[in-house]
Amino acid sequence: MREPxxxxxxxxxxxxxxxxxxxxxxxxxxxxxxxxxxxIEYGEENEEEIELTAAxxxxxxxxxxxxxxxxPDLLECKVELVECMIDQITEMEENxxxxxxxxxxxxxxxxxxxxxxxxxxxxxxCRLQKIEKYTTYILEQDKQxxxxxPCKLSQEEFTxxxxxxxxxxxxxxxxxxxxxxxxxxxxxxxxxxxxPNLEKYVFMKVIEDTDGVLVEEETLDTGEEIVDxxxxxxxxxxxxxxxxxVSSGAVTLI
Amino acid sequence: xxxxEVEFLAEKEEISVVxxxxxxxxxxxxGDVGPFNAGLPVKVPLWMAINLKQGQKCRIxxxxxxxxxxxxxxxxxxxDSKFFTEMPSPHFMEIxxxxxxxxxxxxxxxxxxxxxxxxxxxxxxxxxxxxIDTFLKSDATHAKLNYLTLMELNTARPxxxxxxxxxxxxxxNLSGRIQSTxx
Amino acid sequence: xxxxxxxxxxxxxxxxxxxxxxxxxxxxxIYRLGYLDSSSxxxxxxxxxxxxxxxxxxxxxxxxxxxxxxxxxxxxYREGYREILTADANVVDLHKLGPYYYSYGSQLLxxxxxxxxxxxxxxxxxxxxxxxxxxxxxxxxxxxxxTKLTAKLDETxxxxxxxxxxxxxxxxxxxxxQTEKLTTSEMVRSHRKRKRALMDDS
Numbered sequence: 126m127r128e129p130x131x132x133x134x135x136x137x138x139x140x141x142x143x144x145x146x147x148x149x150x151x152x153x154x155x156x157x158x159x160x161x162x163x164x165i166e167y168g169e170e171n172e173e174e175i176e177l178t179a180a181x182x183x184x185x186x187x188x189x190x191x192x193x194x195x196x197p198d199l200l201e202c203k204v205e206l207v208e209c210m211i212d213q214i215t216e217m218e219e220n221x222x223x224x225x226x227x228x229x230x231x232x233x234x235x236x237x238x239x240x241x242x243x244x245x246x247x248x249x250x251c252r253l254q255k256i257e258k259y260t261t262y263i264l265e266q267d268k269q270x271x272x273x274x275p276c277k278l279s280q281e282e283f284t285x286x287x288x289x290x291x292x293x294x295x296x297x298x299x300x301x302x303x304x305x306x307x308x309x310x311x312x313x314x315x316x317x318x319x320x321p322n323l324e325k326y327v328f329m330k331v332i333e334d335t336d337g338v339l340v341e342e343e344t345l346d347t348g349e350e351i352v353d354x355x356x357x358x359x360x361x362x363x364x365x366x367x368x369x370x371v372s373s374g375a376v377t378l379i
Numbered sequence: 380x381x382x383x384e385v386e387f388l389a390e391k392e393e394i395s396v397v398x399x400x401x402x403x404x405x406x407x408x409x410g411d412v413g414p415f416n417a418g419l420p421v422k423v424p425l426w427m428a429i430n431l432k433q434g435q436k437c438r439i440x441x442x443x444x445x446x447x448x449x450x451x452x453x454x455x456x457x458x459d460s461k462f463f464t465e466m467p468s469p470h471f472m473e474i475x476x477x478x479x480x481x482x483x484x485x486x487x488x489x490x491x492x493x494x495x496x497x498x499x500x501x502x503x504x505x506x507x508x509x510x511i512d513t514f515l516k517s518d519a520t521h522a523k524l525n526y527l528t529l530m531e532l533n534t535a536r537p538x539x540x541x542x543x544x545x546x547x548x549x550x551x552n553l554s555g556r557i558q559s560t561x562x
Numbered sequence: 563x564x565x566x567x568x569x570x571x572x573x574x575x576x577x578x579x580x581x582x583x584x585x586x587x588x589x590x591x592i593y594r595l596g597y598l599d600s601s602s603x604x605x606x607x608x609x610x611x612x613x614x615x616x617x618x619x620x621x622x623x624x625x626x627x628x629x630x631x632x633x634x635x636x637x638x639y640r641e642g643y644r645e646i647l648t649a650d651a652n653v654v655d656l657h658k659l660g661p662y663y664y665s666y667g668s669q670l671l672x673x674x675x676x677x678x679x680x681x682x683x684x685x686x687x688x689x690x691x692x693x694x695x696x697x698x699x700x701x702x703x704x705x706x707x708x709t710k711l712t713a714k715l716d717e718t719x720x721x722x723x724x725x726x727x728x729x730x731x732x733x734x735x736x737x738x739x740q741t742e743k744l745t746t747s748e749m750v751r752s753h754r755k756r757k758r759a760l761m762d763d764s
Contacts, residue, residue: 180410187388194380213408229436230405236430237407243387317571324551326543328524328532341520350520359532361539362521363547379529382736480739508701512694534733537725538700542693545664545718549689552668553682 182209183241190248192371195378197325197364199255199263200371202279210245214238256282260290261318323365331358333375340366385530386477389470390426396437397421425477432482439482444468445475447488450495457502463526472500472530507531511539515546575717579662580669583614586624586631617669624673633673635681638663644684651691655714663716664689692719700726704734 177185186206193200217234224231256263256278264286267276278286294312302310331354340362341350354360354376370376391409402415412423420440423431431437444450444467456464468474475496483489507527514522524532570576592607599611607613615623615631623630637643638659647654656663667685671678699711700723708727712720 179408183409210408217408229400229434230402232434233405233427233430234407236426237409240387240390240426241408247384319570319572322544324544324547326540326547328536328540352521357525359524359527360521361524361543379532382732386736476737508697511697515693516690530733534729537729538697538722541722541725542697545689545722546686548668549664549682549686552671553679553686 179209179213182206182213186210186241186248187244188374188377190244190251192378193248193251193255195327196368196371197321197323197327198368199252199259199277199321201275201277202252202282204279207245207249207279210241214241214245252282253285255321256286257289259319259321260286260293261314262320264290265314265318323368324363326361327364327367328359328361328379329367329371329376330379331356331360331376335370335375338366338370380533380536382530382533385470385533386473388529389473390424390429390477392425392468392470392474393422394425394428394442394474395420395422395440396428396431397440398431398437400436425474429477429481432485439478439485441478441482441486442468442474444471445478445486445492447491447495450492450499454495454499454502457499463503463506465526466528469528470530471496471528503527503531504534507535511535511542515542520547520550575662575665579665580618580621581616582636582660582662582666583616584620584636584670585612585634586615586620587612587634588631590630592630617666621672633675635670635675635677636660639667639670639677639681639684641677641680644680647684647688651688652695656688656692656716656719657714659716661717664718693722696723697726699723701730703727704730 186203189200189203189206217238221231221234263278267278267283270276276283297312298310302312334356335354338352338354339349340352352360354370359379364371367376371378397418397420398415399417400415401417402413404411404413409424412427413421415421428437428439432439444453449467453464453467475492478486479489479493486492588607588609588611591609594605595607596602596604599607599613602608602611620631620633622628624633643659660666664685667681671682696715696719703711708723712723715723
């Protein structure tokens with residue numbers, strides 16, 4: 126497992142300008158290192174190294190939260206972002222415990238922690254809801270995943286999904302299936318799996334210029350429709366044509 | 380999304396406050412704020428400004444657009460234009476609500492501002508409704524929504540997305556059908 | 563609503579939709595099911611017998627592969643009704659024509675009857691015409707009884723009406739700052755009631 130959580134950065138005791146700066150920089154370095162080590166751990170050598178500050182991690186987590194909230198499909202789990210933020214919060218809470226009572230900074234830090242915790246739990250909860258709804262489909266997709274593709278679920282989510290699927294199956298068997306005629310006692314997952322509707326409409330905002338997005342395939346009475354997405358534009362369209370752009374970060378759901 | 384969550388996002392916007400205390404920089408996870416010098420304006424996130432204000436630790440400087448004259452002009456512009464005009468802040472509604480609730484004493488002509496912002500909102504919502512109608516009656520399958528703020532989109536979201544989903548289903552009936560007779 | 567996810571096996575509205583009945587004509591003798599036709603005394607269902615079957619059953623008996631019965635477009639989707647809808651869809655009581663008018667209509671297209679393309683077009687047109695009224699009525703009714711407003715809507719439209727109401731209500735609650743007040747959750751409240759009822763019983 127990943128060993129070092131970065132050493133205590135004690136914001137309460139830092140007083141003079143110089144040390145402050147130095148500690149701050151050191152702290153940033155450490156955050157970067159954590160993120161990098163995560164990436165090395167999860168990705169392979171060909172993965173680019175990304176350097177991020179805590180603020181950038183938070184920004185990306187918020188982005189991931191909104192994307193997850195509005196996408197009909199389950200997106201790839203941002204394990205690194207979640208873990209990094211949890212570490213940050215834990216760290217900050219430790220600091221708060223050591224702080225002088227009545228320091229007004231405490232309330233500010235607490236408030237920020239509460240805000241981050243809200244985003245974190247809303248993000249994870251939203252994923253759990255989708256996992257519960259589309260369990261069979263999600264597990265089936267994971268089975269068919271090629272080795273080089275990343276798993277959409279975190280380790281914990283995967284365990285949850287499997288246990289949930291088993292419990293549900295058992296429940297259905299006990300409540301209904303075993304009372305059925307023998308030839309109707311099994312459910313065919315091909316028929317019964319609930320799938321997300323990827324044709325659902327979503328609002329999105331363009332982050333990077335992307336030309337030639339095929340929004341509508343050619344049918345007999347209409348030609349195909351291609352749009353150029355310009356940075357900053359907002360659109361409403363079906364999720365499917367832009368699903369890959371959401372994953373790559375070229376657009377974000379709003 | 381719950382409007383309270385839209386407000387949550389709006390609370391990340393920066394706003395100037397004049398603190399009545401002095402304090403070194405605060406190193407938040409989301410970035411540094413401060414240093415604070417009593418009497419000198421400093422930029423902080425809105426959520427923090429509200430917290431400070433509630434603790435009577437600062438005075439809030441309203442954003443420049445929160446001014447009766449500017450809002451009058453904006454209202455006129457919105458009335459004259461067939462399309463949506465660009466708002467001075469992507470979160471104008473939420474910021475107005477929050478500031479008028481907790482910092483009324485820092486905002487000159489607060490009541491007038493409340494009315495003006497509400498008028499602009501109503502104008503835009505009426506426009507939004509007729510655009511939705513036109514959009515749904517047309518054969519268009521997607522639309523550009525520039526200059527609409529998140530709160531506006533969010534209010535229209537449940538109805539608009541469901542209506543379009545349904546339109547898509549009914550349309551694919553037709554195209555699926557034509558394809559299958561061609562087979 | 564049906565558009566929540568595609569082909570949801572467990573969707574109640576999908577089950578209800580597919581058990582709507584439609585007129586069928588028996589093409590081949592069906593043995594020992596004569597009792598399904600109350601006007602006949604024969605043991606078997608004879609070719610030529612007309613009877614109404616649920617969609618799911620009709621679908622199993624009438625397809626490209628199998629032709630045990632032939633089906634007819636149910637009346638609300640036939641030309642006469644389509645003309646009424648073209649004239650002014652807004653005044654029609656769609657709920658009366660079928661509580662699942664759109665989704666059932668979409669299902670019926672699978673039979674590939676000659677008027678199928680016209681029905682599909684009529685469904686789109688009808689939806690497009692009625693949508694404005696649904697949107698407006700859902701946006702203008704705040705805190706009032708809406709049963710009257712939705713009485714003439716089919717289930718899909720009712721769903722849309724509810725969605726419109728949700729957008730409005732959530733915003734109004736936020737604007738009047740009612741979201742800030744914490745309230746007892748419905749579950750906790752009814753849980754307490756249940757507990758009390760249990761105690762009263764004992």
